[in-house]
Amino acid sequence: MTESLSYGRQQVDDDDIKAVTEVLRGDWLTTGPAVGAFEAALEDLTGAAHVVAVANGTAALHLAALALDIGLGDLGLSPPLTFLASANCLAMAGADVRFADVDPATWCLSVEEVDRYCRTSGPPAVVVAVDFAGVPADLPALFDLSRKHGFRLIEDAAHAVGSTYQFEGKTVACGSGAHSDLAVFSFHPVKNITSAEGGAVLTNDPELAERIRRLATHGLVRDPRKLRRYEGPWSSEMVELGYNYRLSDVHCALGLSQLRRLDAFKARRAELVRRYNQAFADHADVLAPPPWPAGCDPCFHLYVLSLTGPLADRRLDLFMHLQDRQIMPQVHYRPVHTQPYYVDRHGADPEDCPVSLDVYARTLSMPLFPAMSDADADRVIAAVRSFVKAEKRRW
Ligand SMILES: Cc1ncc(COP(=O)(O)O)c(C=O)c1O
Structure with a gap:
């Protein structure tokens, strides 16, 4: 019988299986050493100073919008030629969503259309740029525009783990945060590497990274020096509304093993x-x-x-x-x-x-x-x- 060929699928090998079973036999299933190791490997890959592994790419986008304080009354801009989550994250944060068309030469968000939108309707609070099919959006030009008009920029690099572009003679990785406030990856099985479900938020801004970590864990602060009321070693405080968007050690072990290939x-x-x-x-x-x-x-x-x-x-x-x-x-x-x-x-x-x-x-x-x-x-x-x-x- 002819085997069915789908448009995309994962490749899982014995090393991946070994990495996952080692975690299953160990002490940690949720947040353990594989999470930090996966995050560090993603920092090495991209050059981003901070990486937070989260439940999936959609959660990563949602957290990115929340960390930038996007909310009710704000306006966010997305390209239409993308998966729902690129725009949904803006709506999930409470913003009104508008769309700017893609460039016919790359199918990524058009710099001219974003500029035109800002000049005719006023700048949005945030723009999501998608690296469509793994091809980098024109991030340097969009980042320039974001500083000129005063909007925040999220790179949706869900398709672009492993993609790079040239900037001023240097190779820059998609997801590096070099030309965005925050970037996100997805590790869904059809993506460039997989952790089953999984995603990451990447940034060079330590405060944004800390906020992402907090929002991914119920809005909880654990550092005793930052608590309003310290009552003992168990103390933690919820300072804002957060989510359970953590990625488990099991998922991170698979992601880390895949990243090696x-x-x-x-x-x-x-x-x-x-x-x-x-x-x-x-x-x-x-x-x-x-x-x-x-x-x-x-x-x-x-x-x-x-x-x-x-x-x-x-x-x-x-x-x-x-x-x-x-x-x-x-x-x-x-x-x-x-x-x-x-x-x-x-x-x-x-x-x-x-x-x-x-x-x-x-x-x-x-x-x-x-x-x-x-x-x-x-x-x-x-x-x-x-x-x-x-x-x-x-x-
Ligand atoms: C461009 C884009 N952004 C975001 C996502 C969301 O990622 P996930 O499926 O991991 O939630 C996807 C996934 O298909 C995607 O293609």
Whole structure:
């Protein structure tokens, strides 16, 4: 029977299993030494001064918005071409959400659109920039803009663990916080590394890091020197409304073990992207590869193929053609501003943001994950080609 190929999946090996079982046999299941070790390894990877491992990427975004004091009466800006959580974190914190379109050259938040928004409507309190498919948003330009207009910047690097970009001759890691107030990662199983569920908040600001830690643990302060009333060694005080957003030692052991293979995962993803690009170049009149701007080295999270020309409105047919062959593509993403919640509750106009609408209408994500063999990729390529050939015969 032909094996089903999904658009993304984890690769768990014996080292990962050993790392997790060691924790299970030990004294700590929740907050133990693996949490600190995972956080330190993420600091090494990115250069961020502070990393807080949390329950998932959505919790990381929620905490980022709360730590920046985003709340009722504030306005937050998100790109529409992203997973719901990039915008939801703003709404969860109490803000009104608005959307700025993406750049057609990168599919990441458009610097011009954010600037235009600030000049015409006034600056929002916060902007979320997403490194779409692992390609870094133009973070240096957005960070400049944030200082010029006075908004805070969150980098949603859920797709971009392992991605880097160049800035003033230096390599900068996505998630480093070099060009944001706070950055977040996700370690969901389809992401670049996994801890099953998991996420992280990264920053260079010690006060923000301390606030994130507090908010992730019920808003509790434990440091005896900071308590209003010290009654004994058990004392802790809740100073603000927080959550249980901690990540367990079990999850962190898996994440840490996976992180050791990030370079190999990244290299394999790049090989598969090259293989797809070469193959689809044969049909450059109707198939366009994902944009890959110069000056960055993405850890490709998604391979988003665009249908162009006469194929532009045949996405559903290609989807069904692949599904019939046990290949399960995915669509990234229905633009968030078209979701009923944002139309009904935040006044979003589903006709806005034409670039995001256009990308959504004619793209399909092909399977891309490190455990894929060349033969798996060739199966996808053959299926896409057979679809294109059949279509071309009809013209
Ligand atoms: C861009 C983006 N941001 C945030 C998230 C949320 O991450 P998680 O699933 O770990 O909550 C995702 C996950 O799919 C994502 O793709």
